[in-house]
């Protein structure tokens with residue numbers, strides 16, 4: 001064995017909603033440990049910012065990328081970089097996106113600042129091409145390193161049919177590391193764009209949440225539909241539909257996954273228009 005640390009832990013600790021029962025968590029810190037960890041059924045955990053994990057936990061191993069897989073080498077690659085483009089060294093899938101965005105801003109490197117405020121890890125954000133109307137993860141990718149049982153592959157964005165909030169990578173394809181492709185700018189100009197993108201988040205709740213619950217059906221705002229159904233502030237147990245923004249479910253403290261599912265059911269029933277869930281449900 002290559003020695004990943006393995007511990008049975010409540011997944012509530014790793015999700016932004018703060019909900020989720022126990023699983024066997026594998027803290028993988030090298031590529032070798034990751035290759036070993038994917039030899040039995042597994043799920044990959046990123047920042048846990050899009051997940052509603054069941055109170056009963058999950059039966060599979062849950063992989064958490066740490067150590068070398070959570071380090072960012074932002075040194076420009078001299079062979080691939082040009083006078084206006086920087087291609088970085090490897091950035092681990094386990095790197096928290098918010099800190100990375102701040103570092104790039106300080107270095108005056110542009111392309112990813114539109115993702116400011118997304119509380120993901122790099123791997124999770126790449127896997128679903130997280131973004132806002134100001135930019136998305138695939139704006140700044142050069143190479144993706146993908147691990148699956150028995151293989152490690154290097155892909156470029158052109159190898160994938162990526163699009164709006166999806167990378168085309170099947171579930172279980174682990175984004176272990178990426179190389180970023182950035183443009184030279186100035187720290188002031190990048191900061192100005194970040195501030196602009198951040199403004200759009202002003203109305204979002206500050207409590208524990210996995211972000212927006214439903215996709216906007218046919219261009220109509222899901223939040224508006226939920227609000228019009230009179231559901232702002234509705235509560236089940238420890239879960240509540242945020243009074244600030246009806247498309248967010250928040251944990252008031254002690255919420256269970258059953259509470260969250262009951263609220264999602266109530267929304268579906270009262271809104272009447274079919275809406276696709278944004279959250280990923282585990283299991």
Ligand code: FAD
Nearest residue numbers: 046047048049050093120121123124125130131175210211
């Ligand atoms: P997780 O929630 O941990 O996992 C989500 C999925 O990604 C799972 O299937 C998981 O297996 C997979 N995954 C995680 N890591 C990897 C990896 N290394 N390799 C392969 N698969 C992996 N999203 C937006 O797009 N735009 C927004 O503006 C936005 N705003 C948000 C605001 C708040 C306050 C919150 C809580 C969430 C917001 N989100 C937003 C949702 C969420 O941050 C994104 O969906 C993000 O991409 C999830 O990444 P994560 O690392 O937290 O993944």
